Amino acid sequence: MEGERNLARDVKEWQPAVQMAAIDCADEANTMTCFRFGIKGYPTLKFFHAYSKKGSKGENLKGSTHDTRDLRRQIINMMETHQESWPPACPPLEPASKAEIDNLFETSSVGYLALVFEKANSYLGREVTLDLLQYENITVRRVLDTEEGLVSKLVVTEFPSCYLYRPGGNFSKLSVLIEARSFYSYALQRLPGVIRTGKSLTLMTDLHKNTTQQQWRPFNRSRVYMADLESALHYSLRVELAAHPVISGDNLSSLKRYISVLAKYFPGRPMVKNLLQSVNAWLTERGDSELLYSSLQDMLDNTGQIPDAVLPEGVKWVGCQGTQPHFRGFPCSMWTLFHVLTVQAIKTPGAQPLQVLQALRAYVHSFFGCRACASHFETMAREDMNRVSGLSTAALWLWYRHNRVNNRLAGDLSEDPAFPKIQWPPPELCPRCHTVKRNGDHSWNQEEVLKFLKEYFSSERLLQDYLEDEAEALRQQREKLEARREQEAQPRPDGKEEGGAPAEEAREGGEGEGEEEEEEEQGENMAELQPAREAEPRRPRAVIVGLKPARPVEEIVDLDSFVNTHYKAKALKAAALAGRLQRRSLQRKDEPELQPVQPERPQSRHRLEDERGPRHKGWVSLLNVGFSSLDVSLLVLLYCVSGLCLLAMYLYFRLRVRLRRAKVALS
Structure with missing residues (x-):
């Protein structure tokens, strides 16, 4: 299967002239289909010509399925044996003549014309022609060394070689590192104005028109920016993890691995490293089976005020910015972060x-927002990640898989026209990384690739441009924490306390008894109480929760006036229920009951009474501490029990004294 996958990746750009499909004949559901096409063993490759009839069984491709070059050439041979009219989706593959080329300029407004000069037995020109099939504004034709007219006109002396006719100019030789297919295809696809079919032409000069709703940041394509790495941390820790309110099980283990690797290998600024290390220590000390994201968010916001520790908020893409908001950005920065971590691990004793690889795999599997991307990454990891035996091998493993992803996504809707998915690093960044096999196919020099990765992703070469100043970041963090504390200290506008319960419910914490029975009666009396409530003047409300002291008030009143003034709303509610509540009252009969106040202003140091009756479930105020009727009952009961205990102890000791006196008298 690996040979078929390599072939599919190799001829991906040949669509729609050549399209590949796979069928699993080992699956019983496909038995009849495989039998109908005469497949007796596998792997089997069959070629179907254009306009094939329904009953066609195709033609077998012979040779080893592991030889990609041989299979590629067999496909071209099959295409050229087509007997009917040439399919419009297929480009011309026959050699071009001088007359045809001259006529092409007269009848066509093609932007670029690339001529590949080669010998008759070479497949290079046809392969490059098919490689450029999905690109517009360029035409590729092959010319044999026997076409003396064109050979002499352009003074061609080397075969193979490629000459390019640029708009408004003459033919010039295409400058490439090696005269091979991959170098020709890459150079032609990167020409200005050459775009993939279906993609809009994006000029770099147009990026200054604020197409991303942000000012375009000029950057060096040959360097890595710390701003991208810090943005990746912010997005992964504050955006993607926030989608998981509760993190537990395997997800919690994935999070701990990810944070541990970041704390150990992230080559960031001291303030960022301090924060990552504090979060890692906090997670390590926790033995809980689950974690609330809100707790992790507090650590990321540094609510504990660890000195010189902050992770700047927001994203600021530089090397990973795209021409549109949905291009590049976070996925680009995460790949960059992964590469940086693998290189830093090489340099860490x-x-x-x-x-690093296992931590990244766990994070992507558990938290990466693009679930299809996470599934593809997991598939690659299952193939051979466990075979990685060294730190350098780990860096190369990630690099090779990244190129596989680029190959799969080339031409996808997610591809930025200004930043196409290519095999990286390109020849202009690392010429020594590229070479060719004896058969002419492209090959990577992995030793040179490893050297390039160590240098390109080295912490010493990270650019600090566009970063927010550390002092400014720390100042903003302090201001945010102060604003947060002030907000928490203020009463909530919805009448709820910090715990989330309404203020009225908090005051009635000890009065839950009989609420369900009274709901219906309270509802019937709401119409009667509403006018009185609206007529009341607004006063500051003292909140009494449990046994917490009430807030001090400026006006000096007696205790009864204090209670009546600040709870008159409840008193008015209780007026309609006076009879029933009076029977429940636990106050002593000889003790005067607290009466609700009238809507008029209370008189200082005078007892105010209301003819409507006692307050509903009255409170007793002592030294500015509120007690409910239940509290009073418990106190009375405790007082009685303690009194009985003291009486029992008194009788016990008195009886012992008498017994001792009796013994003395008898002796």
């Missing part, structure tokens, strides 16, 4: 080969 005692690092384990799989530590």
